[in-house]
Amino acid sequence: MASKQMVHMNQGQGERSYARNSGIQNAQQNRMKLLIERAIINLCSSSTTLLPDKMVIADLGCSSGPNALALVSVAVEAIHDYCLQLQQPPPELCVFLNDLPDNDFNTVVKSLVTLRRCDGPVVVTGIAPGSFYERLFTSSSVHLVCSSSSLHWLSKAPEVLTRNQIPAYYIDEHARREKLPMVLGAYEQQFRKDFRHFLELRAKELVPGGQMVVSIIGRHSDGIAHFHIWDILAQVLSLMASEGVIDKAKFDSFYVPVYGTSKEDIREVIQEEGSFSIKEILVHDFLSGLDNTLVTPSWIANQIRAVYEQIVVQHFGDVMDEFVRIAERRWGLDRSLLQEEHAGLAMLTLSVAKAR
């Protein structure tokens, strides 16, 4: 079973790295740009406070590669532009990047200097390793929290499944259909618990009026969930189990701690928790914003590999070359499957503010 220590994207800058296989997440970050710019304007133009002389910005679940700095760079640029426009001195900025301790922070650290510009505000940078399901910053110290494509990762797979050895994905289709509502219900409960806890923690760390702009991989709203957002991975692995490449019993005990929530669920948890007011929640198709010619079986297989390789290899051993081969064969035989299997997925983006 997966624990949080096992979660990290493929490291380095090589062919299989997350740095070179994160185009889907990058397209999502581009969609967050406007919301981050608006959040900065809100922070800077608050009628009750003057432009702060110091601001702290954090990206939670930054991973490595170009995406790690993308959101905080947008925020720094937006502050710079705002101050230039109003001819005000820019605040000093402190930028923190967070991810789990096994993240490839070495690569991240080398790129941090790009945040310093001679004509821009003073930018001090730091790494905040740890789980975003724990406290990361001191009370009332952070102005803006960003996070992209990370909060669908749960603190753990639902214990009610792992403890009772209930498979998350049944190879047999009949059993899968029958058990899916119960399995997804367990995942949903874990998500709600984790997300609520995340909100409570961030509410402590944000200054009054602090802002959060967060994107989560989820699903389109069509009532109850009827698939895992990691189905696309599970389907290929179940083929591998059927073909004897991986052990069926091992497949039955494989859990990915990831849940695809919906706009309604997010809204409900935020309202129940009560620390934040919702400014916007946007929903986009999962593969929108991408150059369609890019979305080939091989490209998708490598994107999936960069995200899930560590978690798969720790459970099944070194099977990822075979995974890519079987995935390419499956989607190569029927290209419409690729679109179909992504159709229910959505990118959810939310902008919230803590009460002043």
Ligand SMILES: C[S@@+](CC[C@H](N)C(=O)[O-])C[C@H]1O[C@@H](n2cnc3c(N)ncnc32)[C@H](O)[C@@H]1O
């Ligand atoms: C798909 S990557 C997204 C990376 C980057 N934000 C982007 O948009 O490309 C998800 C990241 O979330 C991190 N992550 C998952 N669970 C986490 C947790 N509990 N605390 C901090 N980071 C976490 C993973 O290690 C991974 O780097």
